[in-house]
Amino acid sequence: KGTMEVLPSVIAAVLTTIIFFMIFLFLDGSFGQRFKDIAFVVIATLLISLVEGIFILPGHIAHSRAIRGEHSKKGWLMRHSEAFIHFQRDRLYAPILRFCIDNPLIAVVIPVALVFVTVGALQGGIVKLTFFPVIERDNVTVALEMPAGTRDSITDSLLISMEERVHEVNAEYRSEFGIEKDLITAIGRTIGPGTNEGGLRITLVDSQERLLSSMQAANLIREKIGNVPGAEKLQVGGAGFWGMPVSIALKSDNLVQLRKAKELLESGMKDMPELKDVSDNDTPGxxxxxxxxxxxxxxxxxxxxxxxxxxxxxxxxxxxxxxxxxxxxxxxxxxxxxxxxxxxxxxxxxxxxxxxxxxxxxxxxxxxxxxxxxSSVNHIDAQRVVKVEADIANANESVPDLLEQIEREIMPELMRQYPDVSYDFEGQSRESGKTTGSMKTIFPVLLGLMFLAVVFSFRSFLQAFMVFIMIPFSLVGVVWGHFVMGYILSILSLFGVVALIGIVINDSLVFVNTFNNRLKEGGKLKDVIFQVGISRFRPIVLTSLTTIAGLGPLMFEPSRQAQFLVPMAVSVAFGLLFGTILTLLMLPALLVLFNKLRLLASRVVKGSWPAPETVEPAVREDVFRQEEASHA
CATH class of the missing domain: 3.30.2090.10 (Multidrug efflux transporter AcrB TolC docking domain; DN and DC subdomains)
Structure with missing residues (x-):
């Protein structure tokens, strides 16, 4: 009986999560390609867990002592744990739940106000957005390019001089932080592919053993190297896993205007303190x-x-x-x-x-x-193109904000002076555009499928809407979680939101399904909502706490391998924390508010005020089935 009671909501919950993770299968760009395997593993795991939950778990429970009526003596830990949970439920949660049920408008207005505050924090730059986060590394690369035709002996001598200056960073690092361990463990020097090109590969001590991030170390090395006379290009750090943060492609068939526009753009970008190592690919041959x-x-x-x-x-x-x-x-x-x-x-x-x-x-x-x-001729869409690129000077800089600043302050003057020149954003912006563009296409389709799955489960559009309205509110926790942890919102965070949505919808589905079942058994609407909240408090809270605790080590893991997953873990953990509060407090208030809307609609149509319970879909369905049975 218990299995059949929760079966519809469990199937709907797993199905909606599978549908949502299918987003990863349709993402374009190199980033989307990397996450197809994750989607496949998650979907396969969910399907296997569904089979286990429907067929295997009930069999295990059927042989448990509780089912057989055998009650063993509870240990000290179990007794105190249950006492703590009961205290939280009866002394703290129950009064707040009763207040939310009696004052549903207040319980809904507070989360709505938090949403507006969060949007304001994003617009005001308090919480920043970027395309891709800066991933911590264990090495720093230095790329040097001299004028074409420079002899390899000259290039090598400059690299040797740079290497000597880099070695001096260790002494300053030890002196500043009062430690004996060096920041830099090894330096490799290479020449090529041309005689005018070369570079240094600087290996840093493991990230867990140093007091500076790789970007801070790169800035320190860049400051120590200084300017290299005659260098066409000098980059310290270089492009990350996703390309250069700022990359602008200038296009034109007018080569004279193109090169003048390049100089104007470079000059403007060099005046921006948020950027460093401004360079272009139009180097003389x-x-x-x-x-x-x-x-x-x-x-x-x-x-x-x-x-x-x-x-x-x-x-x-x-x-x-x-x-x-x-x-x-x-x-x-x-x-x-x-x-x-x-x-x-x-x-x-x-x-x-x-x-x-x-x-x-x-x-x-x-x-x-x-x-x-x-030295080279580059074209995009049959037009001559020159790329101007730059790295960010600080890991906490918002790349979209910097591109907006460039487009607002530099590009209008450039387009006025050189009308034959057009431009596009490349690098991380282009890569991000591929991924988000495909997401914008597939997301509404899959969201619609999820909504239909919930509608078929509840047989009510309004209850399905109630479940889905929890999604934007749970994003409040995601945003402020990144602020608390010191991370910038990025595409990696967005993928964590995908997993979060599945969890939030699952909790809401089970809550509403339990509400429908209890309502069919009889009782006043507000009393039933209160009883459902009390009964669902323990499983919802324990599920959320164990999930957040499981993500804790990942959120605080400093290794390079974990940096791709930390923003996703922060999204899930903090979003789930806030989403749990919404499920336990806001969802009951929404049930009351939507019931009042149904009562108002019934008053307009029928001219009388029915009992609150009679307008709920579960009760109406039950009445309909009883009438059908009596007629049969």
């Missing part, structure tokens, strides 16, 4: 000599290809002949001696032979200019 023919060369009948073929033959060489030596064929190449091809003056003095046999110095028929070439 190798130094090139541009040869431009003059009118005299045209008059002599020379073309660019004629002149450049002769220059190539003289400086690079040409194959004069091949000779056989035994079975081997030897190619003989001819070119100027190295002393005659080592400077631009040698190129200017090079003689270009004409068809009539005359030889004219190249400097008399062409102008020579030294300029930087192009």
């Amino acid at each position: 190798l130094r090139e000599i541009r040869v431009t023919l003059n009118d005299r060369a045209r008059a002599l009948g020379l073309s660019e290809s004629d002149v450049m073929n002769r220059v190539r033959s003289g400086f690079f060489g040409f194959e004069a002949q091949r000779i056989l030596r035994g079975i081997d064929e030897v190619k003989i190449w001819v070119r100027y001696d190295e002393a005659d091809r080592s400077s631009i003056r040698d190129l200017e003095r090079m003689r270009i032979r004409l068809e009539d046999g005359r030889a004219i110095p190249l400097g008399e028929i062409a102008s020579l200019e030294v300029e930087r070439g192009v």
Whole structure:
């Protein structure tokens, strides 16, 4: 009997949770791909637990001592635990529950006010939002890029100098914190892929043994390195798991406007103290000599290809002949001696032979200019693109707020001066957009399926609406939980909300289902609500407390492996804490308020005030079945 009583609500609870976790199966972006396995494991576990709860658990309970009427003596711990629970229920919860039932409007207005306060905290920046959180790491990377063509010996010497300065961080760290253990345990140095590129890989002591975060260590290292003369790019820390926090792609077919817009954007971003290591991917290439023919060369009948073929033959060489030596064929190449091809003056003095046999110095028929070439050409949507990127200087900075500031303060002037240039946000913003975009598409569909599952369980749209209205209110706990724990709300937090919604709906489903069953047995509406609250207090509170206690070690785990899960754990733990209070206090008040709405609707339709219990769906269904049975 007990199994059949709770079976509909249990099936509906598991089904709604499975439907909600199906969101992960349809998310786009690299982040969504990582969480498909989590969704599969959770869904499979829920299905197995449903089978266990329906068939196996009742069998175990049927053989328990309580069912057989055998009562063993309770131990000291059990007696005191039950006494504590009864005290909390009868002395603390019961009076508050009675007040909420008698004053339902007050019980609902308080959570609504908290929602407005929470929204204000988000809008005012008290609780910050970002795309992806900064994940704690055990290493710091330093990327150096010098002008194209820089010799590897010069790049290496600069890296050695940087490495010496980084080693000095250990002494300052020990002195500042009064400890003997170094912050940095090892430094690796690499050159490449080009001779002008290199980097350092700095290994930090384990996160549990140091007093600074990896970002704080990176800022300390960046300050110690200082400016590197002539460096095209210097990044300390670099892109995280999700790309650069701030990445803006400027697009245009007008290369002149594009490069000027890039300079304006970089200048504005460098003035923002919240950003560091501003760089772009439009780095100049190798130094090139541009040869431009003059009118005299045209008059002599020379073309660019004629002149450049002769220059190539003289400086690079040409194959004069091949000779056989035994079975081997030897190619003989001819070119100027190295002393005659080592400077631009040698190129200017090079003689270009004409068809009539005359030889004219190249400097008399062409102008020579030294300029930087192009190292790479990037396109997006068939337009030339330059990316300007930056890292955040502080882990607590809100990336969406920074992008909004850039769009508000820098981009209008940029678009006014350079109308041929357009822009898009890349990096974390683009990656986040893929995930949230697919979520916006699939979320309403799955939410609708969940709502229908609850409607079929209760056979009432209003009761299903009551259950789902608990969802936005439980987010209050999520927001303030991140504030208390010192975390920023991110997409990882949002995925924790998915799990939280399933738990909150489950508690509400069981509460309302118990209310419907008790109401069918008879009794006054408010008395039944009070009895349901008292009877459900213990299982709801114990379930919530054990879940929160289980998440506690994860929330305080400092290791790098746990950083992906901590925001989700904070969302579930604090959201469940607040959601439990809502289920025990606000949901009973909502049952009273919606009952009054039904009474008002019945008064308008029928012209009389019925008894409060008679308008409830469970009672009406029971009456309908009795009438059907009598007619049969």
